Amino acid sequence: MGNLAKLLTALIVSCAMHLLVAQQSEDENGHSEMSHQHMHHKMDMDRDGMVMHANDSIVPKDCERISEDFEFEIKVGREYAEVGYTFGYDQHEFRVPGCSRIKVTLTNKDDVRHQWMVHGLPRYLYPQGMFHLEVNGRRTRAGTFIVPSDDRTYLIHCDMTQHMEKGLKAQLIVGGSKTDLPSIPGISGSNERDNY
Amino acid sequence: MRVLHLLVFSGLLFGIFYNAPQNLLPANLIQLRASWFGPGEFRKRPASAEIEIPSINTEDICHPEVANWRKSFRIDDVEIDSAEDCRPDNPWDVAAAVKGTNNVSMSTLHQSLFAPDAIEKSQDRDGDGDPDLIEIRLEVMEINGNSPDIKGPVPEFEIAPGVTPGFWIFVPKSRGMSTVDFESNIANRFMRMPGPAIRVEQGDEVRITLENTHYLPHTIHFHGVDHPFKNPQGDGNDGVPLFSEHPVMPGEKKTYWLKPRHAGTMFYHCHVQPQAHILMGLQGMFIIEENRPDNWVQTINIGAGRVRAPSQAVKEQFDREFDMHYLEVDKELNNQIQNFNDPRLISRAVHRRYNVTQRQADYFTLNGQSFPYTMRDSLLIMEENQRYKLRVLNGGSEGLSLHIHGHKPTITHRDGVALSASQREQRDVFWLSSAQRLDLSIDTTNDGLNAYGPGAWLVHDHREASVTTNGIGPGGGVSLLVYKNYLTEPGLPKNVMGAAGLATFFSEKYYAGDIPVLAQMDPESFSEPVTDNQFTFSALRSPLFFVFSVAFICGLMVTVWVWRRD
Numbered sequence: 001m002g003n004l005a006k007l008l009t010a011l012i013v014s015c016a017m018h019l020l021v022a023q024q025s026e027d028e029n030g031h032s033e034m035s036h037q038h039m040h041h042k043m044d045m046d047r048d049g050m051v052m053h054a055n056d057s058i059v060p061k062d063c064e065r066i067s068e069d070f071e072f073e074i075k076v077g078r079e080y081a082e083v084g085y086t087f088g089y090d091q092h093e094f095r096v097p098g099c100s101r102i103k104v105t106l107t108n109k110d111d112v113r114h115q116w117m118v119h120g121l122p123r124y125l126y127p128q129g130m131f132h133l134e135v136n137g138r139r140t141r142a143g144t145f146i147v148p149s150d151d152r153t154y155l156i157h158c159d160m161t162q163h164m165e166k167g168l169k170a171q172l173i174v175g176g177s178k179t180d181l182p183s184i185p186g187i188s189g190s191n192e193r194d195n196y
Numbered sequence: 197m198r199v200l201h202l203l204v205f206s207g208l209l210f211g212i213f214y215n216a217p218q219n220l221l222p223a224n225l226i227q228l229r230a231s232w233f234g235p236g237e238f239r240k241r242p243a244s245a246e247i248e249i250p251s252i253n254t255e256d257i258c259h260p261e262v263a264n265w266r267k268s269f270r271i272d273d274v275e276i277d278s279a280e281d282c283r284p285d286n287p288w289d290v291a292a293a294v295k296g297t298n299n300v301s302m303s304t305l306h307q308s309l310f311a312p313d314a315i316e317k318s319q320d321r322d323g324d325g326d327p328d329l330i331e332i333r334l335e336v337m338e339i340n341g342n343s344p345d346i347k348g349p350v351p352e353f354e355i356a357p358g359v360t361p362g363f364w365i366f367v368p369k370s371r372g373m374s375t376v377d378f379e380s381n382i383a384n385r386f387m388r389m390p391g392p393a394i395r396v397e398q399g400d401e402v403r404i405t406l407e408n409t410h411y412l413p414h415t416i417h418f419h420g421v422d423h424p425f426k427n428p429q430g431d432g433n434d435g436v437p438l439f440s441e442h443p444v445m446p447g448e449k450k451t452y453w454l455k456p457r458h459a460g461t462m463f464y465h466c467h468v469q470p471q472a473h474i475l476m477g478l479q480g481m482f483i484i485e486e487n488r489p490d491n492w493v494q495t496i497n498i499g500a501g502r503v504r505a506p507s508q509a510v511k512e513q514f515d516r517e518f519d520m521h522y523l524e525v526d527k528e529l530n531n532q533i534q535n536f537n538d539p540r541l542i543s544r545a546v547h548r549r550y551n552v553t554q555r556q557a558d559y560f561t562l563n564g565q566s567f568p569y570t571m572r573d574s575l576l577i578m579e580e581n582q583r584y585k586l587r588v589l590n591g592g593s594e595g596l597s598l599h600i601h602g603h604k605p606t607i608t609h610r611d612g613v614a615l616s617a618s619q620r621e622q623r624d625v626f627w628l629s630s631a632q633r634l635d636l637s638i639d640t641t642n643d644g645l646n647a648y649g650p651g652a653w654l655v656h657d658h659r660e661a662s663v664t665t666n667g668i669g670p671g672g673g674v675s676l677l678v679y680k681n682y683l684t685e686p687g688l689p690k691n692v693m694g695a696a697g698l699a700t701f702f703s704e705k706y707y708a709g710d711i712p713v714l715a716q717m718d719p720e721s722f723s724e725p726v727t728d729n730q731f732t733f734s735a736l737r738s739p740l741f742f743v744f745s746v747a748f749i750c751g752l753m754v755t756v757w758v759w760r761r762d
Contacts, residue, residue: 043306045305045306045312045371046312047312047313050371050372052372077447078445078446078447084538084539084540085538085539086411086446086447086539087446087447110447110448111407111408111447111448111449112335112407112408112409112447112448112449113311113335113369113371113407113409117373119378128377128378129378130378132372134371134372136311136313137407137449159372159373159374159375160335160337160374160409161337161338161339161341161350161351161374161383161387162337162338162341162350162410162411163409165341165342165343165344165350165537166411166537166539182344182345183344183345190344190345190537191344191345191346192342192343192344192345192346192347192537193344194536194537194538194541196538196541
């Protein structure tokens with residue numbers, strides 16, 4: 001009975017969240033025209049890698065000011081992989097309060113490209129709702145972004161084919177969000193599991 | 197009493213024989229019954245089922261956003277030929293591939309998908325106006341793979357409608373997302389099989405770095421390309437594990453070194469567990485163009501196909517050039533990678549549980565596509581009284597019997613070696629064994645030998661399995677040699693089958709075998725009959741008697757059994 005109640009609650013919460021997200025994307029679409037023009041200014045690309053849609057100064061409209069500054073120094077590479085995975089970040093979960101400004105420094109310990117990409121950010125500030133850090137082999141790049149105030153869990157991943165699936169998936173938990181994303185190595189289970 | 201029982205029993209057996217539906221009796225008993233009692237009465241056959249011929253807008257087939265890629269371009273001083281294809285190659289990709297990603301403007305690089313260090317060209321060492329040091333970076337990607345989060349291939353690359361076998365591919369180093377955008381699971385235009393055709397100039401110093409972004413070890417073997425056994429650093433350079441070198445592990449890189457002295461059409465592929473890796477798609481065409489002054493060659497041709505910026509030597513003799521890469525696919529192998537996520541389980545499935553000696557191909561591709569998708573980007577679009585160069589590679593492990601309707605091409609090179617005038621053969625069927633390359637020259641002079649005049653002429657492997665997609669035709673690597681006046685506006689061939697025409701085949705249902713293949717010609721005659729479960733019972737001569745007899749015999753047997761038990 002307790003399980004059933006839990007399931008029901010989960011169902012209701014997820015329905016509510018879907019509604020909320022749907023609502024939000026409508027808002028965001030209204031601003032997509034404007035932000036599109038800024039897209040190219042926000043891509044900084046060279047042989048070391050690239051930073052897209054960095055934002056260290058514009059405060060999301062639901063925030064009065066930046067609440068706190070964070071600096072994450074993240075490493076990525078094969079040496080951080082969990083057993084049964086190919087790649088890994090040295091940290092797969094990040095927690096900050098709403099309206100935080102986050103500076104991410106990504107150090108790539110492999111010889112190949114890796115990424116640290118956040119999804120679901122407000123589109124009026126971040127085209128496609130995305131902040132993207134990409135680092136060529138054995139290099140380091142840094143970028144900054146500011147999160148909105150609401151409690152929410154954001155997907156972080158490397159979008160090269162199979163890198164997310166083979167270990168490069170993480171989550172950014174803002175405020176009091178209680179939601180875990182699936183298939184985060186060391187943190188959460190998967191929807192589709194292998195049989196051993 | 198016993199005689200009476202026997203009589204009743206035989207009577208009932210006879211009744212069953214007389215009344216049994218045809219599908220319950222063996223053929224000789226049916227014939228016997230008909231010869232004794234006549235053929236029975238005529239019964240109407242079921243009506244034809246309504247069929248829904250799928251329709252799709254030709255605009256959607258071709259993607260409206262690529263419409264402005266068809267005209268001729270001059271980008272960063274690179275001349276790019278016009279292309280009438282439904283889905284032509286992106287001209288900025290072509291410009292960056294010709295000039296080098298280090299030499300094009302930032303705006304060109306942005307409009308291509310290349311990483312800034314994907315193709316670096318420098319050092320005109322002989323002062324003939326073109327670069328002689330070429331550095332190429334390749335990554336290894338998986339398309340139609342497994343995801344722990346969702347069912348379905350990730351990222352999706354269809355070879356035909358609804359057909360998504362898994363592939364591993366060499367991809368020129370790119371940047372950003374592997375899909376077309378974040379909302380989509382569709383692979384971007386670089387993430388396609390086979391690997392790109394790579395072009396360099398004879399005598400260039402070529403450094404090819406394999407950045408292994410994949411979860412298994414890989415190498416590159418340059419088949420037929422002049423290369424020393426060891427690179428200048430003293431490392432193995434032949435791509436063969438055990439004898440040449442330690443394979444490139446996930447997350448690591450290695451640079452191969454070539455300075456090809458001989459021009460020709462060659463082949464490259466992974467040599468780790470080749471019985472699996474080559475057939476998983478880790479292969480591409482490798483072309484060494486003859487040395488000429490001011491010869492900027494198109495170093496990367498994504499997915500092979502038309503070459504929009506041909507080399508000087510090709511331009512001297514030919515009006516257009518096409519790269520044609522054939523590969524057949526066994527879904528028993530290629531779908532393994534969709535069943536597991538753990539690389540150890542994938543390795544076991546692909547390398548040990550899959551037995552290549554029992555291989556039977558299901559899909560047949562030209563430049564990574566099967567009909568009707570070959571119509572989008574692998575047509576041979578031609579005109580009368582011109583000469584065309586085809587470079588054909590059979591990357592599969594079965595032979596290929598290439599036939600081009602309406603033309604008799606000439607073999608000019610076999611396996612990258614030019615044939616003398618007396619060795620050259622003009623034929624209409626070309627056998628390409630596994631890994632073989634042929635350079636063909638097509639002369640479109642309408643003289644009854646070289647060509648029979650304009651049309652939309654079929655181009656296909658004449659082994660009949662290969663004109664199907666898992667047994668459903670038309671499919672496989674079927675393409676067309678189509679004259680410009682046989683094209684419609686968005687670059688698709690004209691068809692004579694009416695409104696549905698080509699669109700019928702752009703349907704998952706068609707290749708799932710759910711649409712009667714001849715129905716679009718005449719639905720009444722060739723669609724499927726409605727299923728009729730009543731049909732067998734209505735075929736009984738006397739249904740009531742049949743059911744009664746069967747029930748009576750069953751009852752009798754139960755009675756006897758109960759009586760015996762007691």
